[in-house]
Amino acid sequence: MVTRSEENYLKAIYHLGKQGTVAVSTNAIAEKIESKASSVTDMIKKLAEKNLANYIKYQGVTLTESGRLAAALVIRKHRLWEVFLVEKLNFTWDEVHDVAEQLEHIKSPKLVNELDALLGFPTHDPHGDPIPDKDGHYTPLKSVNILEVEPGNEGVLARVIDSSDVFLKYLNKNNLALGDTIKVLDFEPFDHSLTIETATKKMIISNAVAKNLFISQEL
Amino acid sequence: MVTRSEENYLKAIYHLGKQGTVAVSTNAIAEKIESKASSVTDMIKKLAEKNLANYIKYQGVTLTESGRLAAALVIRKHRLWEVFLVEKLNFTWDEVHDVAEQLEHIKSPKLVNELDALLGFPTHDPHGDPIPDKDGHYTPLKSVNILEVEPGNEGVLARVIDSSDVFLKYLNKNNLALGDTIKVLDFEPFDHSLTIETATKKMIISNAVAKNLFISQEL
């Protein structure tokens, strides 16, 4: 059995190390999971013991094949629940994360698959993140960071990386939502900020914000 | 904060002691929760410490007002999730209990209330158990144990007490479901069994089974 805590560590390693294929440092995990390095070392040993992670002292962790699958299935649940909360229970995209963080640990294969069906087999969650299938696979949607877009070009907001409620509330406040068409007007070399235009207005977004916005451009 | 384990104890006390108003013994709780008496004593002290239970050594436990409310809200969640699983996710009534046992501990007031709305504010779960409202109140549906019914009379199966999957599978096997009309034909004094008649057939049910069936009789 994989415990709740173990699942959270698997997810962190998966996210930090390109699906767990690249070695992740103890400190990086500690920060992500808001714990201490010593706690992480303990847990990593346990994961290695259970053949979910590959661990060499002082050289970070990667996930084994089964660790990677386990992580992907937790992420699958997390994202399906997020869709459920938004589509069926009137949650906004900035309200779903904490509840999904709990729901992702519910154990019932039937529940996950039926939920998937109820929602019409969605491919992406409310933040544009792809939903892995039963085998842990997904095809990331073709989107590009808004900072890579040449001024003058436009695209549809397809994904936001930061799912924290502070960031999403900022987007709400500025009327930016998934699916909105955004045109890049100007890049400012001094502070790396960006002037963009939406259906409703023109605005300047900081580099910190821009880093989190991904748009898809139809060819 | 009330932990998952505390919630399970609150529920047990609530169920065993007429909503926690009547003193429940340490052993009774231990059996219900499948733990040991010594563990129960420990937990009861903790609940008393948190003002969720009234505890006098050697004299059992009752729930305080806030303990009763906390218990009722967990039960509310449990039963709403059961309805959700059956109504929306194609679970059968014998499959829901274990999953609901996990889901009942998810913390999010909005989630519960939206779920309630999605389901159309149901008053009973798939086993005929009443669903408490936000204040922990409910009106138990007027039903009578089938053993109290005079032979010759009939009623509609409205509630089953045992929600274990073995019992529910027994009912499935014999084509007995909530809402079915059941006529009591004969009571056997020797083993206290009962002969009943449904739309499809006549059958004998043991006293152990009969104890768990409640029917409502319209006047």
Next chain:
DNA sequence: AATCATTTTTAGTCTCATCTAAAAATATTT
């Protein structure tokens, strides 16, 4: 290459929720 800084691991402690075994209190029989 030697020193200093950072990261990671180890050692030891804590809380929560459990358990077993023994002691104490209560309940039931004779």
Next chain:
DNA sequence: AAATATTTTTAGATGAGACTAAAAATGATT
């Protein structure tokens, strides 16, 4: 009312998961 049986509590131990402080390893800088 004693003796016996049962229930409940206490005492002490364990494992999971977290922490702090100190030691060890690695990495960076002179």
